[in-house]
Amino acid sequence: MSSELSPSPLAPARFPDLPAVAGVRLATSATGLRYKGRDDLLICEVIEGTTVAGTLTTSKTCSAAVDWCKKALVGGAARGLIVNSGNANAFTGKAGEQVVETCVSAVADQLACRPSRVFCASTGVIGQQLPAEAIVSHVGSAWARMEDSNADLWHKAAKAIMTTDTFAKGAGQTVKIGDADVHIAGIAKGSGMIAPDMATMLAFIFTDAALPAPLLQELFSPAVARSFNAITVDSDTSTSDTALLMATAAAPGQPSIASAEDPLLDDFRQALDAVLLDLAQQIVRDGEGATKFISITVTGAETDIAARRIGLSIANSPLVKTAIAGEDANWGRIVMAVGKSGEMADRDKLAIEIGGYAVARAGMAVDGFDETPVAAHMKNQEIDISVDVGIADGRATVWTCDLTHGYISINADYRS
């Protein structure tokens, strides 16, 4: 459990000061369901008129909460969110679906809204029944304590959704849309069972921008592809992965925006990308047992998608990840991982750089290769790998961490 683990060596120095987002109110609570002496329940109210976009796990064994959110997203409107940690309510059959309905209805009752406007997520142990009463009995008191979002509350919210995380994860931005100041605040959790192509673990991002739901999804999907779907810790995909973006429209003085291509949105899009990427990279920095943060850039691939697949093949290779843990610039294993990706690569044009130093070119070790500067780079906490596969112009960057004894210790002992 998180309390037993010391913070990741890759953790940021402190939780950032996230901006207040107009139209978002928060409260956290301690149910005592699994964790002692810490909050494990997050409840949010967003004002009438809030739009919502989301991406959810593609797992064929997804949780009841994921099924609920998929249906609720169709409406594009949100009024509330309820999240608990410690029990994922996954693989719990019809009873698990009932638990979702009970919890969501308890929030909808407070809001006097339709249940389909309330979103939910559960994270923690799979296969154990979640006693709805233990959650529902806290909704009323939490509601009474609810306050407008602020830096302190965001920090509490980020802590309440943690499981094996060793630090709370948040990122925020303030940008202009036209002349209006618009805010973005996001929190996330995740540490193991992290793999891409399936959204992420849990991430909730709020903004007071005024954006119709289809447009919000149009902004969110590509940003998720470049962030949460470009990270991997262990290639294992959660049954509960959920990323939601809610827009309250409550920042005053905003121009009306009808298209995602509107130039007025340029700064907002960049800020949203930055928040998602920051959160995604924080998840990698909290990868179970991680001691190195690894950036892998692939160029020269057939397409951008092919580049991402090659990058993830490298990022998921146990042999690459253990070599980096051992501070060994073993580029032969990178070659292997490119080869097994299934994507086009020209073995005899392949080039590899580590830490900016060429180690292989034209399909073989560089002439008179001096390993000294590369070996020095391998001792850093931040490792950079670039691979050009020599086919076309596709490119992508993905992020991962190393595979260490710490990962084995955490996962051979902890039932998650």
Added chain:
Amino acid sequence: MSSELSPSPLAPARFPDLPAVAGVRLATSATGLRYKGRDDLLICEVIEGTTVAGTLTTSKTCSAAVDWCKKALVGGAARGLIVNSGNANAFTGKAGEQVVETCVSAVADQLACRPSRVFCASTGVIGQQLPAEAIVSHVGSAWARMEDSNADLWHKAAKAIMTTDTFAKGAGQTVKIGDADVHIAGIAKGSGMIAPDMATMLAFIFTDAALPAPLLQELFSPAVARSFNAITVDSDTSTSDTALLMATAAAPGQPSIASAEDPLLDDFRQALDAVLLDLAQQIVRDGEGATKFISITVTGAETDIAARRIGLSIANSPLVKTAIAGEDANWGRIVMAVGKSGEMADRDKLAIEIGGYAVARAGMAVDGFDETPVAAHMKNQEIDISVDVGIADGRATVWTCDLTHGYISINADYRS
């Protein structure tokens, strides 16, 4: 290196007595290229008229030796084989191709045959130039010492092709084709960088059966699918994977066989399957750091291929493998791995057994689940997992090992 590692706890008690295969002669030699005080070169002569079948890595960065074998297989005829361990001659550019031609030609000269009748394989470190002279200078003396295959020579041959293996791997059978006694002897190596769908590491199987090359391939391909392509250690695919089956036709008194469906081949097919499965399972038993041998049977899948993909998704999951290392019957991670496989599964019909005990049924934990017998099973060296995904009749069995601190230690320190 192998000499530093103690034998796997899952190793067989002893190397089996493999039968003499008529028409096969062998010699081993120590080049001193990488390993001190052990043989690292294997040379085989097979008599005129020998047919050959093979499967090779699908890696896009395959080695020069793999490229050579792919071309040579087109002819369907073999006269010789040369294998070295310690240097994979992979990712070595044009120079690496030249090394293959030089080594193969040295053997072809001894046989006075075309080079395209000589097969080759190299295994070991990737990305280092292999000095051909160090190999070629041993061919003549090895040739002079060559003897008809026998139990002792098979054992020596299996040892000569080892790299990080902790034990030599062999399997053999003697069966009837019609009234003729026919022999099968196979050797293999492999321990890490083992993933399926791409043949295996190295495996060489010899028989004195009389079978035309297309028929031999027809027998070999499905047998490889059920054996070498149904195992995984770490999901990483070698650049050098090679499996070859050579048939000398030298056993006396054999009937003529024109079709793989001939009932006279039934016993031979079963024996060949048994030899390949035995070799494949020995590779899993020597998985780097392995302490548990895990059999995973998937039923109820859309097709047999879907069942195999689901099985491999479970077998490759770091979270499943670490849970088994920790002797934790964490079936929630099995659910997760089924879900991420991408194959059809009915979450609400999913059933899981561990060690023959039902742990989940109809998409949730079994009523009144008693973990005691399951926990006892988890302490065994041999772990059995069965999953029914509730869709149709597809089924498959795959094999893997657990993921332990030993894997991390071996791969964070050893440059392979």
